[in-house]
Amino acid sequence: MERIFLKKDLGKNLEEYDFLGLKNALKMQPQQVINKIKESGLRGRGGAGFPTGIKWETVFSIENDTKFIICNADEGEPGTFKDRFLMENLPFKVLEGIIISGYATGSKYGYIYIRGEYVEAIKIVKKAIEKLYEKNILGENILNSDFLFDLKLVRGAGAYVCGDETSLINSIEGDRGKSRIKPPLPVFEGLYGKPTVVNNVETLAAAAEIMSYDNNPYSQMGTEKSRGTKLVSISGDVNKPGVYEVEFGKLTVKDIVQEVAGGVKGEKIGFVIPGGISTEALTEDELNVPYTYENLQKMGSNIGSGGMIVVSSQRNHLEIVKNVSDFFRDETCGTCFPCREGNKNINKIVSDIYKRGYPTSHEIEIISDIQYAVSSAARCGFGESSLNLILSIFEKFYTKKVEV
Amino acid sequence: MEKYYEKELLEELHDIQETYGFISEEDILRISQKRDIPKAQLYGVISFYSMFHLEPTGKYIVRVCDSVSCRLNESTTLVKALKDYLKVEENETTKDKKFTLEVVECLGHCDEGPVMMVNDTYYTHLTVTKAIQILDSLE
Numbered sequence: 450m451e452r453i454f455l456k457k458d459l460g461k462n463l464e465e466y467d468f469l470g471l472k473n474a475l476k477m478q479p480q481q482v483i484n485k486i487k488e489s490g491l492r493g494r495g496g497a498g499f500p501t502g503i504k505w506e507t508v509f510s511i512e513n514d515t516k517f518i519i520c521n522a523d524e525g526e527p528g529t530f531k532d533r534f535l536m537e538n539l540p541f542k543v544l545e546g547i548i549i550s551g552y553a554t555g556s557k558y559g560y561i562y563i564r565g566e567y568v569e570a571i572k573i574v575k576k577a578i579e580k581l582y583e584k585n586i587l588g589e590n591i592l593n594s595d596f597l598f599d600l601k602l603v604r605g606a607g608a609y610v611c612g613d614e615t616s617l618i619n620s621i622e623g624d625r626g627k628s629r630i631k632p633p634l635p636v637f638e639g640l641y642g643k644p645t646v647v648n649n650v651e652t653l654a655a656a657a658e659i660m661s662y663d664n665n666p667y668s669q670m671g672t673e674k675s676r677g678t679k680l681v682s683i684s685g686d687v688n689k690p691g692v693y694e695v696e697f698g699k700l701t702v703k704d705i706v707q708e709v710a711g712g713v714k715g716e717k718i719g720f721v722i723p724g725g726i727s728t729e730a731l732t733e734d735e736l737n738v739p740y741t742y743e744n745l746q747k748m749g750s751n752i753g754s755g756g757m758i759v760v761s762s763q764r765n766h767l768e769i770v771k772n773v774s775d776f777f778r779d780e781t782c783g784t785c786f787p788c789r790e791g792n793k794n795i796n797k798i799v800s801d802i803y804k805r806g807y808p809t810s811h812e813i814e815i816i817s818d819i820q821y822a823v824s825s826a827a828r829c830g831f832g833e834s835s836l837n838l839i840l841s842i843f844e845k846f847y848t849k850k851v852e853v
Numbered sequence: 854m855e856k857y858y859e860k861e862l863l864e865e866l867h868d869i870q871e872t873y874g875f876i877s878e879e880d881i882l883r884i885s886q887k888r889d890i891p892k893a894q895l896y897g898v899i900s901f902y903s904m905f906h907l908e909p910t911g912k913y914i915v916r917v918c919d920s921v922s923c924r925l926n927e928s929t930t931l932v933k934a935l936k937d938y939l940k941v942e943e944n945e946t947t948k949d950k951k952f953t954l955e956v957v958e959c960l961g962h963c964d965e966g967p968v969m970m971v972n973d974t975y976y977t978h979l980t981v982t983k984a985i986q987i988l989d990s991l992e
Contacts, residue, residue, distance in 0.1 A: 527920035527959040565867070565904045566916070566960050568973045603861050607903035609958060623862030623890070625901040682963065684922035690964035726921055756963070758921055772924050776958055782901075 463580050466541045470660035471586070474549045475594045479509055482553040482660065489659045489667040490676030495521055495612070495649030496724070496754045497830065498742055501656060507636045508554040508644045516556035517645040520547050520653055521617055522563040522570070525609040526725035527776065529756030531680035532650035534692040536563070536570035539654060540577040544600070546653025548587065549660055551598045554646055559598060562617055564605040575602055609780040613829040614639075614647040616782060627784040628829035651680055651755075671697030675741035679755050683710040686718075686761040695740060702745075703736035706759055715761030720842070722760070724753020726773050727834035729841035733762075749841070766846055767803045770839050774799040777835040788832035791823035795836060813843045862888070862898065866905055875906040903957070911946040911953035913991055915939075916970040919956050922963035931967045932956055934981040938988070952988065 474482045487502030508516055520543065524532040535543055547559050561578075563571050578600055581587040589597045608626045610616045615629035618640050639645025648656075655677065659667045667677040675697035684690045688711030695705060702721060706713065720730040729750040731738070738744045742752050760769060778796040783789040795816055802808040808816075820836040827833050860868075862884075869880050876899055885892045899905045917935060919928045936942060939952050946953040962968040965977035969984060976987055 524961060525959055528922050528963050529959075530961040530963050533961045564961075565902075566957070566970070568970075569975070601861075603863055604867050605902075606863055606867065606905055607957070608901060620863060621861055623888075623898065625898050684963035684966070685925045692964075722921075758925075758963075760925065764925070768924070769921060772919070772921055776920060780958065 463541060463577075463584065467661075468541070468545055468586060468592070470657040471545050471549055471552075472592060473663075474552055474660050475592060475596060479553045479555060480506075482549065483509060485665065486553070486656055486659060488665055490671075490673075491652065491655055491659060491667065492675075492742070493649055494651035494655065494679065494755070496526070496727070496751075498752065501648065501652055504636060504646055504648070505550060505553050508556070508646050511637065511644045513644050515558070515641075515643045516554060517640045517643055518547055518551045518554065518556045518559040519614075519617065519621070519640065519645060519647045520559070520561040520650060521612065521614060521647050522561055522567070522574075522650045523605050523612045523617055524567075524650070524754070525564055525612050526727065526754045526756050527773075528684055528722065528758040529682050529725045529754040530684075531682040531692050531755055533567055533570050534680070534682070535650050535654050536567070536574050540573050541581075542654045542657050543650050544574070544577055544581060544587075546648075546655070546657035547600060548591070548598050549657055550646055550648060550653060552596055554644075556644075556646070557597050557599065559600040560603055560621055560640070561600065562603045562605060562611070562621060564611070565607055571602065571604060578602060608782070609776075610782040610829070610831050613831055615829060616831075617647065618645065625782070627782045628831070630828055671699075672739075672741050672743070674743045675752075679740070679752065681705060681709075681740075681755045681757055683757045683759065685722075685757075685759040686714040686764070687759045688712055688714055698739050698741045698744075701737050701739055702731060702757075705740060705757065706736065710757075710759070713759060713761055715763045717762045719760045719762035719764055719766065720845070722756075722758040722838060724751050725756035726758070726776065726838050727751075727830070728753040729837045730760075730845065732845050751837075766842055767806070770842050771799055771803040773838055777831075781831065781835070785827050785832055787823045787826040788835065791819045791832075792835055795819055795839065799839065808843055808847050810848070813848060816840055816843060862890075863902075866899065870905060875909050903955075909946075909950075912951050913971050913988075914953045914955060915988070916955045916957045916960065918958070918960045918962070918966065918968045920959040920963075922959075923966035923968055926966035928967040931969070931979060931981060931984060935969075935984060935988075938985055951991075 483506045491501045492498040605611050611620045611626040616626040620626040635645045670677050678694050678696050682692045693709050718733045774796045777792045781788045781792050820840045824833045881895050941954050943956045960968050967979045968977050
């Protein structure tokens with residue numbers, strides 16, 4: 450990974466790690482910490498992009514003896530592996546972010562929920578937590594302050610939908626990972642009915658980094674609505690797949706593919722999935738767009754989780770569509786009828802299209818209708834976004850070629 | 854506050870499975886009584902998560918990723934070859950109870966595909982030959 454913002458970090462070794470972010474935070478009042486995060490412009494890096502400082506402030510402002518911080522490490526979006534990278538390579542940075550968020554929000558208890566398949570990350574983080582207890586960075590009187598914070602690791606067990614914050618909360622409580630109706634939002638009634646902040650791994654690592662500076666360099670990077678940097682994990686038909694930290698607005702999506710990831714393998718780019726398989730595909734003509742939340746939204750797509758998948762023009766696009774549709778059919782939690790049935794029915798249509806080799810205009814129309822129904826009626830981000838990529842590929846590549 | 858910090862159900866299930874390889878009816882009965890959760894609800898929870906097993910599995914669980922990025926690295930060929938080699942379909946165990954084959958969603962090694970996990974070990978940048986060699990070398 451090329452380091453821009455996370456460059457100060459010294460990796461896994463606790464002896465070399467300074468916990469400067471946490472030390473700085475403990476010298477400040479919680480509201481001052483929140484203000485600093487708000488000023489940084491940090492937005493949630495899991496996919497939704499909600500301003501982190503506002504989330505923290507909401508939980509801070511609620512009076513309750515028990516509040517929770519959950520680090521969402523259930524990274525299951527195909528194409529996304531940056532949280533695994535962070536946990537395996539910078540575990541103390543992630544844990545430091547969790548502890549800071551606990552201090553800022555007045556929470557004494559934290560969870561890190563890591564997907565069960567990440568056995569390596571689980572081992573490393575588990576060991577890192579033990580070390581922090583030994584070093585008085587977790588537990589009572591953290592770093593000789595009067596702040597108390599306990600942290601536990603919970604393993605997921607193979608369910609993509611648990612990446613949704615309400616599903617994840619149900620999962621920690623020992624239930625099936627089904628999503629909850631919102632409102633109430635988890636910040637008001639989350640884990641065990643208590644105010645709960647759920648933040649992504651990358652968000653918390655960035656928060657720790659922001660707190661380690663006296664000034665606020667993070668807010669100097671990027672654009673007004675997309676401040677700082679983003680970890681992009683790139684895979685698929687590129688020469689140098691991997692995790693890269695890029696500054697928002699500095700590069701276009703095309704630059705990221707060509708310069709950062711070493712260019713496309715194959716003749717030319719067919720399409721790029723910019724943020725994991727829940728985000729709309731961008732065709733080659735659409736790639737000269739600066740990598741920011743606002744610019745990708747203007748293109749009808751999204752930064753998502755930052756999991757960029759590059760597909761060469763020589764690939765069978767319908768095979769990708771079929772694969773993605775199989776995934777969403779299998780992974781819906783089934784609680785919302787439109788999501789469960791919609792993804793199942795679209796999968797049948799997509800299977801027919803895949804066998805035939807092209808879609809009819811009628812099929813695209815049906816898919817579009819179902820997509821509308823599923824995305825508007827679903828409780829959580831899964832249903833809201835499950836058909837984005839599929840529909841975008843049909844609309845961008847197949848509407849002109851189909852029979853009437 | 855302590856009640857929130859007793860062992861979470863998922864962690865308890867993981868521990869049982871790590872010890873015995875699957876979660877038995879007796880385990881479910883015991884947890885049901887201890888935690889005061891109906892058995893049916895426990896079955897609902899356990900069956901929801903793909904990593905939990907209600908029946909014994911093979912000594913080695915082979916998980917092969919077939920999500921988009923691995924697919925672009927020819928995971929389909931790998932999945933087919935492993936099925937042929939082990940003479941099983943998805944989620945089946947070999948007759949000698951040595952291997953259970955699972956075709957899974959993303960394992961988070963999208964830049965190193967195709968990928969498989971054998972129990973807790975990851976193998977990346979696989980070819981069919983390499984994958985079969987790995988399975989062959991396991992006792």
